[in-house]
Amino acid sequence: DAKTTQPTSMDCAEGRAANLPCNHSTISGNEYVYWYRQIHSQGPQYIIHGLKNNETNEMASLIITEDRKSSTLILPHATLRDTAVYYCIDLIQGAQKLVFGQGTRLTINP
Amino acid sequence: KAGVTQTPRYLIKTRGQQVTLSCSPISGHRSVSWYQQTPGQGLQFLFEYFSETQRNKGNFPGRFSGRQFSNSRSEMNVSTLELGDSALYLCASSLTGLAGYTGELFFGEGSRLTVL
Numbered sequence: 001d002a003k004t005t006q007p008t009s010m011d012c013a014e015g016r017a018a019n020l021p022c023n024h025s026t027i028s029g030n031e032y033v034y035w036y037r038q039i040h041s042q043g044p045q046y047i048i049h050g051l052k053n054n055e056t057n058e059m060a061s062l063i064i065t066e067d068r069k070s071s072t073l074i075l076p077h078a079t080l081r082d083t084a085v086y087y088c089i090d091l092i093q094g095a096q097k098l099v100f101g102q103g104t105r106l107t108i109n110p
Numbered sequence: 111k112a113g114v115t116q117t118p119r120y121l122i123k124t125r126g127q128q129v130t131l132s133c134s135p136i137s138g139h140r141s142v143s144w145y146q147q148t149p150g151q152g153l154q155f156l157f158e159y160f161s162e163t164q165r166n167k168g169n170f171p172g173r174f175s176g177r178q179f180s181n182s183r184s185e186m187n188v189s190t191l192e193l194g195d196s197a198l199y200l201c202a203s204s205l206t207g208l209a210g211y212t213g214e215l216f217f218g219e220g221s222r223l224t225v226l
Contacts (some may be wrong), residue, residue: 041199043217096166100153
């Protein structure tokens with residue numbers, strides 16, 4: 001079973017920052033936090049991952065709390081194409097599989 | 111470069127039949143994993159292959175099997191199909207798998223199987 005919890009759905013206005021929270025209260029020291037998203041009728045797409053430091057790439061930023069029990073994915077300027085289901089996953093180093101939860105359905109509104 | 115290619119994209123089978131799905135990973139990728147996606151259970155891991163060897167297997171019955179060829183292409187087979195096997199089957203490739211620890215899997219668009 002997935003060990004992360006996320007809100008079922010969220011809305012965000014186009015052009016604004018979308019902040020998607022994730023709780024991973026049972027995360028252990030060697031587990032990373034990964035984010036993937038799935039746009040309708042497509043396969044999941046990798047977004048970003050991190051261990052304890054905040055991370056940023058061309059798609060998003062990942063903010064991890066100091067106690068590592070929660071994180072927030074930030075899409076700085078959301079567009080309609082960011083409408084998707086976003087999955088937060090914790091992954092044990094050396095594991096060979098992703099355990100997906102139900103994710104957050106993010107809707108970007110014009 | 112070309113992405114992950116899955117064939118066929120759509121197929122319809124009847125109960126009791128078997129089906130074989132194919133996945134061609136990104137060139138140079140040696141790890142291929144398979145996932146099943148259903149509305150009720152979400153995305154679930156089936157198995158992962160690396161250099162023709164199965165490295166990990168999810169909690170699915172033995173009717174679900176797979177293999178990987180020397181060119182890294184992979185197939186999965188489901189025998190004695192049941193109605194509950196109707197799903198989107200997704201293949202993902204990566205250079206070394208998650209153990210290599212980049213965390214980035216590249217998914218195909220999936221094969222949508224309908225069992226009648």
